[in-house]
Amino acid sequence: MRTLVAGIALVIVAAAAAGYWQYSTVRPVKLVASEYDDVCGTLSKVAPQDGAMAALHARPSAWSRQIAHLAAGSQVIVCEVSGEWSGVIVKDEACQIDHDAGHTVDYSGPCVSGWIRSRLLGLLAG
Amino acid sequence: MTKQHALADHVNFRKTPKFGSNRLGSLHLAQEVNVTGAQQGDRWMPATAAIDGATVSGFVSKNVLRDPLSGPREALVQECVKQWLRFDRGKRKENEQPFVRFVGEFWQSIGMDLDGLDRDVPWSAAFISFAVRTAGGYNGFRFAAAHSRYVHKAIRAKLDNASHPFWGLKISEHKPELGDMVCRWRSSKITYAHAATHEAFQSHCDIVVQVAGDHVLTIGGNVSHSVRHTRYKINARGFLTGEGNVYAVLKNNR
Known part of the structure; x- marks a missing residue:
């Protein structure tokens, strides 16, 4: 009986830790350099089906922290894709994307960056 | 006169129909040349082409020329x-x-x-x-x-x-x-x-x-x-x- 309780407690603690990790950690958007493609070569607009705001997450996971809510029509620069998620930079005039790095680096600002479900994006250019 | 195009970039355009230090210049990729006569030797076509802004007569290998497309x-x-x-x-x-x-x-x-x-x-x-x-x-x-x-x-x-x-x-x-x-x-x-x-x-x-x-x-x-x-x-x-x-x-x- 004691073993069973301990096991259940362990599972609960592990789940809570995993949940906390999912919620609290950040997966930076990467500026991916490749032999063929320039970094962040797609421009999209936020196009939620219900016209409401779309959540920008800290990681490519629905369980991660929401960084921002983007209005329909907001422009984002798509830098990478992970499953159903796109790693984006919210377009501003001075996002300082290092197009010439020649190697993959984490984007560190100044523009807001994060993860959005790819199905909430509409292709504009690229 | 037959229109042709360079198959590659930096194609040699020569003064005489042979290899050697007789380069007049080079043709860029797809550059147009006008073949002006019959083949000489095993490959050399007499032609005119624009070299550094001037039309120049010379020879180019037929192996680096192609026919015009549509x-x-x-x-x-x-x-x-x-x-x-x-x-x-x-x-x-x-x-x-x-x-x-x-x-x-x-x-x-x-x-x-x-x-x-x-x-x-x-x-x-x-x-x-x-x-x-x-x-x-x-x-x-x-x-x-x-x-x-x-x-x-x-x-x-x-x-x-x-x-x-x-x-x-x-x-x-x-x-x-x-x-x-x-x-x-x-x-x-x-x-x-x-x-x-x-x-x-x-x-x-x-x-x-x-x-x-x-x-x-x-x-x-x-x-x-x-x-x-x-x-x-x-x-x-x-x-x-x-x-x-x-x-x-x-x-x-x-």
Whole structure:
């Protein structure tokens, strides 16, 4: 009986830790350099089906922290894709994307960056 | 007099019909030459060509010449090469003057109010639209800021057996030729079947300007921030291998 309780407690603690990790950690958007493609070569607009705001997450996971809510029509620069998620930079005039790095680096600002479900994006250019 | 074009870049144009230190200059890729007489020796064709702005008479090897293509197809290849040369064979970048302005010209070809100063707006599809529009003879082409729009339309045209300037084919169905387009996916894998049913996905296409033994050479825009070459491998039968995320080839029907 004691073993069973301990096991259940362990599972609960592990789940809570995993949940906390999912919620609290950040997966930076990467500026991916490749032999063929320039970094962040797609421009999209936020196009939620219900016209409401779309959540920008800290990681490519629905369980991660929401960084921002983007209005329909907001422009984002798509830098990478992970499953159903796109790693984006919210377009501003001075996002300082290092197009010439020649190697993959984490984007560190100044523009807001994060993860959005790819199905909430509409292709504009690229 | 017969019109021909250089098969490669930096083709030697010689004073006399032989190898040696008799170079008058070099021809750029696809440059036009006028063959003026019969072959001499095992390969040498008498010809005139523009060298450093002047028309010069000399000799060029027949092994590095090709026949002209159809009007629109030749015009498309020539336009790509012209832009490539304008960007100093891909050595000059989009953020330098006056090349920024050239990118602005590409945007204007599709009616977009962009001047090339915003480096965060990818202009590769605008380049394709600019080249196709400037070449002329491609009525019905889907001019767009995103490659996937015209790729989808070309594939639909092929599947529906409809008349269209380009047909989108699987890479196993068509050997790439001059004036065709090679299309590859970006970030997330795309198949030919997906492109046939969707018109919004991340892609990139380049235009074939040279077909060699084991590869095709293309010219595209926003390639390493310039108008630049890319090599795509072909197999012994002349088909694209798919290396480099290639998922379709757009056959030029003009």
